[in-house]
Amino acid sequence: MKAHALCLGLVVCLCSACAAPSLRYKSEVNNLIRTGQFEQAESLIASKKNKLYTQKDSVLFYLDRATLLHDDQQPRKSDELFNQAQERIDELYAKSVSASVARLFINDLTTPYYAADYERALTFFYRALNFMQLGNPMESAVEARKAVAFLDELRGTKTKGYTDDPFVQYVSSLIFESVGERSDARISRENAFKAYEKLGLRAPDFPMPADANEKGEVIIFHYNGLLPLKKSQTLQVSWDKLVSAASSPVESQNHVAPEVENAIRAGILGNAVTLAFPVLEKQLYTIAGSVAEVNGQQTPLQKAADLSLMATQDLEEKLPGIWFRLATRAVIRQTAVVQARHAVAKGADNKGLGELAGHLMSALGASLEKADTRQWFTLPAEIYMTRLFLPVGKQDITLLFKDGYGNILKTYTFEDVAIKKGGRVFLHYRTAL
Amino acid sequence: MKKLTLALLCATFLFACSTSVKRVETNLIKDVSGSWNDTDAQMVAQEMITDCLQAGWYNKFVTKKSKEPVVIVGTVNNKTSEHINTGVFVEEMQRALINSGKVEFVASSEERGEIRTERLEQDEFASEETRKAFGKEVGADFMLSGVLNSVIDKEGSRAVVFYQANLKLINVETNQIVWNGQKQIKKYVKRSKASW
Numbered sequence: 001m002k003a004h005a006l007c008l009g010l011v012v013c014l015c016s017a018c019a020a021p022s023l024r025y026k027s028e029v030n031n032l033i034r035t036g037q038f039e040q041a042e043s044l045i046a047s048k049k050n051k052l053y054t055q056k057d058s059v060l061f062y063l064d065r066a067t068l069l070h071d072d073q074q075p076r077k078s079d080e081l082f083n084q085a086q087e088r089i090d091e092l093y094a095k096s097v098s099a100s101v102a103r104l105f106i107n108d109l110t111t112p113y114y115a116a117d118y119e120r121a122l123t124f125f126y127r128a129l130n131f132m133q134l135g136n137p138m139e140s141a142v143e144a145r146k147a148v149a150f151l152d153e154l155r156g157t158k159t160k161g162y163t164d165d166p167f168v169q170y171v172s173s174l175i176f177e178s179v180g181e182r183s184d185a186r187i188s189r190e191n192a193f194k195a196y197e198k199l200g201l202r203a204p205d206f207p208m209p210a211d212a213n214e215k216g217e218v219i220i221f222h223y224n225g226l227l228p229l230k231k232s233q234t235l236q237v238s239w240d241k242l243v244s245a246a247s248s249p250v251e252s253q254n255h256v257a258p259e260v261e262n263a264i265r266a267g268i269l270g271n272a273v274t275l276a277f278p279v280l281e282k283q284l285y286t287i288a289g290s291v292a293e294v295n296g297q298q299t300p301l302q303k304a305a306d307l308s309l310m311a312t313q314d315l316e317e318k319l320p321g322i323w324f325r326l327a328t329r330a331v332i333r334q335t336a337v338v339q340a341r342h343a344v345a346k347g348a349d350n351k352g353l354g355e356l357a358g359h360l361m362s363a364l365g366a367s368l369e370k371a372d373t374r375q376w377f378t379l380p381a382e383i384y385m386t387r388l389f390l391p392v393g394k395q396d397i398t399l400l401f402k403d404g405y406g407n408i409l410k411t412y413t414f415e416d417v418a419i420k421k422g423g424r425v426f427l428h429y430r431t432a433l
Numbered sequence: 434m435k436k437l438t439l440a441l442l443c444a445t446f447l448f449a450c451s452t453s454v455k456r457v458e459t460n461l462i463k464d465v466s467g468s469w470n471d472t473d474a475q476m477v478a479q480e481m482i483t484d485c486l487q488a489g490w491y492n493k494f495v496t497k498k499s500k501e502p503v504v505i506v507g508t509v510n511n512k513t514s515e516h517i518n519t520g521v522f523v524e525e526m527q528r529a530l531i532n533s534g535k536v537e538f539v540a541s542s543e544e545r546g547e548i549r550t551e552r553l554e555q556d557e558f559a560s561e562e563t564r565k566a567f568g569k570e571v572g573a574d575f576m577l578s579g580v581l582n583s584v585i586d587k588e589g590s591r592a593v594v595f596y597q598a599n600l601k602l603i604n605v606e607t608n609q610i611v612w613n614g615q616k617q618i619k620k621y622v623k624r625s626k627a628s629w
Contacts, residue, residue, distance in 0.1 A: 096627075
C-alpha cells in the first residue's frame, strides 16, 4: 500500500514539475484580447508568475505581457518588459548543458524558453515602435540597428528556414529614414524586398504623392487576429507489436491535464510508450483587412507581416529535433520498463508483481512526457500597414475593419492626430474579432 | 552527526541561491557584459576634455577676448547599437570642464528652461529684494556637441566592438568648428556558449 502511495505521489510530483501555459489558459487570455481588454489580459498573465510561468519561462512572461501593454497604448511600461525580455534572451545565450541532457530523459520543458528567431526580431520592432510613440526616435534607431545586426547574423549563419524578416527590415528602414540615416535605410529596404521575394510574399508598396514634402506622414499598423496556438498531441506506441499508434489524444480545453490522461492510458496499455509533440491550432477571427479613412478618402492597409506563417515555419524547422528527442526518450523509457519488470519479477519471484512494476514504470514515463507548447502567444496573426501623407494640422483618422466579404465589423478613430510638415507619426491598433 | 551534516547541506544550498551584493569603489574598472559602461564614459570624457583644453583655440580666444571662454554642452547623439544614456557622458564632460578651471560654464537648454520658469514665478511670488531680473544670463561662446558611433564585428560567441566618440567645439557666433576630437575604444567580447 505504502509503495503504491509513494509511486502515485511521485507521478503527481513529476507531472507538476514542468508546467507550461495550458491551452485553456491561453484561450482565456485570448478571449480578453478579442474584446480589447488588453490591460485585464496583462493582469491575468502577471498573476500567473511562478505558477504557469516559472523562472525558466521568464522570457515568455515578459513578452506576453509587453505585447498587451503595447496594444493597450502603454509604451513605457511595455518597453520596460521588452527590455527585461531582451536582457534575459541575452543571458540565455549560454545554453544549459544539464537542461539539454534532461530533455533526453524527461521532456522538452526542462530547458529555459529560448525565444524563436522570429520572436527575437519582433522584440526589436515592438521596442522601436514604443520609442517612436514616446517621441524618442534616436532610441528607436538603436532598436533598428539591433534588429539589422541580428538579421545580418542570421543571414550569415543560417541557410534554411527563417533567415531574414522582411517586415522588421522594412520598419527598420522607415526608422533609419526618420533619424536621417539614409544609407542604412536604403540597405534595410533592399533587404526587406529580397526577403519578401524569398518568402513569395508581395512587398508593401505605398505611392508617394508629388506634394509629399508639403505634408506630414502617418504610418499605421493594424495588428490583426490571434497566433495559432501550440497544443500537445500524444501518441501511445505499442512496443511489442513493433510501432503502431494505439491512440492519439489531443490537448483540449477540459480540466484533465494531458500528461495525467497519458499516464492512465499508458498504465492500462502496459507495454506502450507515450510520445508527446506540439501541433499548431489555428485560431478563428473574422476581420480580414482594414481601410484607413481621412476626410472621406479611403486607403486600404496592406498586409506586411504574416506571423502565423512564421510560427508555422518555426515549428517545422524545430520538428526534426523534437522527433529525435522523442525517439531517444521512447527507447530509454522502454528499456526502463523492461528492466523494472525483469528486476521485480526476478527479485520477488512473482511474474505478476513484475508486470505491475512494468505498468507503473510505463505510467511514470507517460506522466513525464509533455510537449513543449511554449510560445509568445499574445502576438497577432498578421500585421497590416499603410503610409498616409496628410495636410499639416490636426486630423481624425478612422480605421474600418472588414470581414472577407467587405462588411465593416468595427471602426476606430485616432482623434486629432497632429501632422507636422515633413514629420512622421506612428500609430497602431489591435483587433482579434 | 547526521543532523549536523543535513543542516550543513541545507545551509550550502540556501547560500548558493541567495543574492549577493558587494559595495565596490566607483573608480573600479569592471566589465560585465562588454557593453558601454561608466568606465568608458569617464575615460572618453576625461581624455577628450584634456585634449580640447590643450588645443590652440583656447589660447587664441583668451588672448583675443581677455576672458575665459563660456562653454555649453549641447547634444551627444547616440548612433550605436546600445541604449546608452548619453546624459552620463554629458555630465562627465561638464564636470571635467568645470573642474579644469579654464572655462566658464552655462546651464544646458533644458536646465535654462527650468530656471526661466523659476524666474517667471519669482516675478509673481518673490519679494522685490530677492527677485532675480531677466536679461542677465551669460551667453555661451562655444557649444560642445558630438556623436557616439559603434561598429560591431560578431561571429558566434565572439565579438569585437569598436566605439568612436567624436566631439566638436563650435563657435556659437560664427559656426566655426574650432576643435574636433576623437576617442576610440575597442573591446573584445567572448561569451560562454554553455553553462552547467
